[in-house]
Amino acid sequence: MTRRKILLVSVYHPDIVRGGAQQACYELFAELRGTDWQPLLLASTDRNVSPALYKSGAVITAFDGRSDEYLFLSEGYDHDWHRSREPRCLEMFEAFLESTAPDVIHFHHFMTFGMEYLTAARKYLDGKGGRLIFTLHEFLAMCMASGQMVRTFDQSLCDTPSSLRCHECFPGFPPEHFSMRRMWIKHHLGRVHQFIAPSDFLRQRYIEWGIPAEKIVVIPNGHRPLGPDAAPTVGSWLPDSARNRFAYFGQLVDNKGLLVLFDAVKLLRSRGLHDFTLDVYGSNLQFASQRFRNQFNAFWAAEKSANGSGEARVRFRGGYRHADLPKLMRGVDWVIVPSTWWEIFGMVVSEAFLFGKPVICSKIGAIGERVQDNIDGLHFRVGDAESLAATMARAMTEKDLWNSLHANVKPPPTAGFVARQHIEQCYGVARPHASPRN
């Protein structure tokens, strides 16, 4: 029997640019290989990132000799309107669809391709009764501020996008620009048969924005399998051990709230609490603002100077790989997620839960939804170092707190489970030839 084909379209290949959307897409791709579906991956890059991968005259090429993985060489991308101004790329994309003949096309983001690619994909699928699926990864469709829903002038959180409010964030654009941007994006998203949101929080936001509720299902992101040494870390601690080892895993960029964590550390020390450790794992500092970088570097310089030759208890450990997690998690009691933007899933929460680690997180977005306060983790007020310091103090001093939270931590779904969810809820739905306007 011929396997049905699914084309996964990903913003960037995760081996070229790291990021949550492409990682989730790639893991799905890997898992689908073991199913009745034949997955193809079309992941993008752009000239700024990997100019050497561009081949004269080519728009789509193979990727590093790997089977079923293809690279889309994005050209002329317009970030204001999220569209490609190079019709040749769209023509090649359409020809690629005709040649590879997928039954389902599943986009993980539209960036680097363009909104029209959804319409082109739908046009192709209408000819064969196929389905167009789109996974929502952040708010870029409704927010021009990098899809963060954080206001550009004071970094406050935005929960009600409107033409006037967007104009306040970008005074160089009149309110009408945002009305038209919304019409443009909604038009093309309107071609999608089924949306997937990794959290109910994100689903609700897009429903409020105008996507019909019945069109969005929630399927959380899965986690990749880890080595056999992962499991023992969960139960390797004695029940009455001091639970004073904190860790941060994630990107070193402004909205992840690392500066709030640094302030909380200073507050704890100022109140005489020194008996704890904090390990910071992360990378991509180059994508942070200059202000953030200055404060980040100043903090570590001060730490270095305060410790002299003594043993540091607050340490910057640098970047990490997924495969390193079992080893790294052994030295951690609590994972802190101090994000100051609307996390739409919070992969780091999954990583912590995978190892039975309770999470201390901002009460915001999907992390506030996934981590239940006083059940499998602790909440603190967003952006509030006092609140975080108090929560950390409680975490390291309250007897049996860690054990009770730890006991409630449930492991996140595996990538295999998530892939099956995709097939059952989205890909496998029988769909007769439909009207193009449905």
Next chain:
Amino acid sequence: MRRGILLELFRPFAKKLAGPAWQQSNMGILKKIVRTIVPDPQMRLHQFDEQWYLTRYPDIALAVKDGRIPSGRHHYLWHGFDEGRLGSPSMAYAAADSGEIPDHWPGLPAVSVGRQATAMARFLLASLRQRLARVPRHWIDELMITRSGAIFLMGWIEDADALESVALEGASEQLTFGRDQLIRTSHLGIEFRLGSPPGQQRNGFLIFSASGGPTTRAQARTVLMRSVDEALATARVRAQLVTDVALRNMMLAFHANRRTRENTRHAAIRELDAGFGRELIALNRRVLRDNRNVTISRFNPERGPINKSFVTCLYGSPEFLPLQLALFSDCPGFESIEFIYINNSPELGQHLEREAKQAARLYGVPLTLIHSATNLGFAAANNLAAGRARADRLVFVNPDVLPKDLDWLSKHDEFAQTNAGKFFGARLYYDDGSAMHAGMYFDSDRLVEAGAASELLRVEHYAKGFPDWVELVNRTRVVPAVTGAFMSIERSHFEKIGGFDEDYIFGHYEDADLCLKSAAAGQPVWYCAEVQLWHMEGKGSPRHAMHDGAANVNRWLFTRKWSAAVQAERERARHAEVQSSR
């Protein structure tokens, strides 16, 4: 810098306060205070180039040198801007629309100190000669000519209104412009320099002719200024050769920035009446005639059948083509439309070609893209595009008009089949949900100066910005006019009434003109409240000073053309009202 401006600000303020002029012009001074503290972007003071300004205008340079004016900046701020003088090379570019200005635009590139000294010396020598010869003080600011024979000359003379003619003498020709061709203006900077009472004399003069200029390219000219019976003064001046397009654009920008101590609008209208308007229209007509050649790209021409041709004029904002086609493609009945876009921004041609190709592929729509060689303006471009239409129904749609009610096409078609549907407009909305268009009517402004009065017609929208539930927005009815942003008209009727009048330059008022022509031909214009679309008014194209100038000229033209008819209609309506109340 701001402190310097404030110091400059209070010096004349104190002078004015002490004199009777304060009584009359305090509002003007207050306006200037506001303009200084909150600089008007149009003034572009941040771009002001002192050295360039003093070189370009040596009379000002001399006044600065003598200490009678603190600086060129001061002069520009208080007088030069009002006189339509340019403050920097970039303003010269802006005034003439970038891309359509010849390389040899006067004053470019940036001047050297040596050149500045030369200009100053030239002016000093001229002044000295004038004194020795005991002739009236005078100066020629500008002389521009085009190869096709247009001419613009601007200068001033202390003549007590004796100037009867200005002759231009070249190596092999002599052109004379009589009093009826001279537009006399007040010239604030010169009043300042001569110390004459402000606003009492018109020392300035303009000559602008679309066809009466020199026919040779020899650039040095002698300008002879004469009274009835004697030569008053002569000046030697080098003409700048520019293109017709550049001269038209500069004249429009010049007109837009034309502010004098006289009642601003009245003075502008007086200049238009004195021939400036007629010559601008003639020059624009020649630009249209000489740039009628177009390139046409057709996509999916075989698709059909179609029953409507949508005609859209693009200028400056290419993103509207894909946006509009994407959103229209959501509307049932989309397949019955042929789209014709005409591009008035030649520099965007390649870009639009790609956009059109991509959109035609995605939406499978019959699409024609017409590339014009220059900006033809709204009227000529739409006429040209309508001439390529295949359907019997023309729908003129601005690029920033987008569907609000997805079912609007069926409502449109239904109304088009009624007797009222021969020519109608639609209900248009701002993006905030308020009414943008529910038909238009005419009002007028009465301009009064020194006992004389004139009227300028004004087009107003019914209930503009009002909620959409008010009666004026909700009721389908006959209206005096509808906006050109959306007009649906039977093609035969459009042709019968002669299409848009191409005397209107760039845009504004040609839509109302078309409606009045239709009414005069016995077909009133309807507003159809059931057909509803968005209109992102003003976002579909950029706007420069020359566009403001064109809007002024168009309003003047519209008034001169339709004032009597509008007045008669008002009288008829008033009479009908009186009759019905009895």
